[in-house]
Amino acid sequence: MFERTQIGKARESLDESLTIAGWVKRTRVLRNISFVILRDVSGEIQVTVKDDEMRKAVEDLGREDVIKVTGRTVSSEVANTGVEFIPDSIEVVNKAKQPLPFDLFGQVKTELDTRLNYRFMDFRTEHTSSIFKIQNVLLTAFRGFLTDRGYMEFQPPCVIASASEGGADLFMLPYFEKQAYLAQSPQLYKQMCAISFEKVYTITPIWRAEKFNTPTHLNEVRQMDIEQAFADDETVMKVLEEILVHMLVTVKEKCPNELEILGREIVVPELPFRHVTYTESIEMLQDAGEEIAWGDDFSKPQERKLTELVGKEAFFIKDWPSVQKAFYAMPYEENPDVVHAFDCIYSGIEISSGTMRIHLPELLREQLRKKGLNPDNFTHYIESFAYGAPPHAGWSIGLERLTMTVTGMTNIRECSMFPRDRDRLVP
């Protein structure tokens, strides 16, 4: 490949001969002069063409053609951005078919569905690229924070033999002469890792075969999970609030342009987050006139109402009724109807939930029976804790949902590069 300077850098390197390359954003052909707005991932620059032969080449350029231009950047009083690129040669690398499937930079707004059909081009728009640049910073901040604190990244299997936590429906797939499923959670695997490696995390896809059709659900999402030994729910809640603030601060620091493009102002919640118990939450809602009883889950409007009542950007709801949480959630000794479980609400949406897990085989069997499940079907799981399992806890953040709240998107499909929903399997 040819030597190339990124446009962002080329803009600052005045009067040096260099080669830039990228996509033609638009051309403006006048009587005696032509302009090409050239874009790459780092930015844009105006290429000003006066030479007749090169002007002929510019006339043939279309939007999104890929070209290579050798020349130099000069400061300019006429050009709006203060610099322009004077070419010595222009070479077409690859033409784009015209007309384009949608207006990338026009004033005509394209619907999400259309943009998703042409996602490869949608990535070139400021709007969409900002979302994924921010998502990337969230991911690297997450990894960086945990790596610095001695957590080990692990990779759980995505094809599993049976349901890991019940609840959601699983996608089935044939596995030679057996029946297998796509994992709905890395739950059992992270526990198995934590009881040996102590502090672990993973970023992994999970699948739910529910036929939901909402702006906040997808059938395939990415989870950011941690699991930690010698820890209870309070220990990992502290990790969660710290990592969340760290991720938000990092995005604020590294993505000011992207946030501005999206018109987003990040409010970093104060540490420590407020802890509200489930029981207190129910009382608050009841006092506000909501029809809800102890043991019920919060409806969507109730979750929003609660956020209003608590009045915090982020907070925890903890100590949930056993009936609302998975069988592996550790019950309180003095009140087994309540478990060491929590949800983290940020910006009015549940972005994370976690529990202290049961590490005692006999207690696990008892909880399974209470939930109407047969412990014999969970032998492998229960056995993992029979040979010296320390107490442990963990949580999980939905990557797309977190990206939604950070970028201010109202449809989760905006925050998945290639979303999988009830109907969409391509691209």
Place this chain on the structure above:
RNA sequence: GCCCUGGUAGUAUAGUCAGGCCCAGUAUGCUCGGCUGUCACCCGAGCGAUCCCGGGUUCGAAUCCCGGCCAGGGCGCCA
């Protein structure tokens, strides 16, 4: 799975309620021509739509009715 709204050139929309003035208007895109530095360039001409699919009502359907598919929103389920 339920409720509401929608589906018209590449894209985004007007027209649909009150069927015929619509072989479908506008913007943007695309093609061509003009324009002495533009910057959402400007100006002019042209191209592009079996009006989502199937059925029905009617002399006549983009428009009304039924079914399907798809999209957006609200809920349920779920995380």
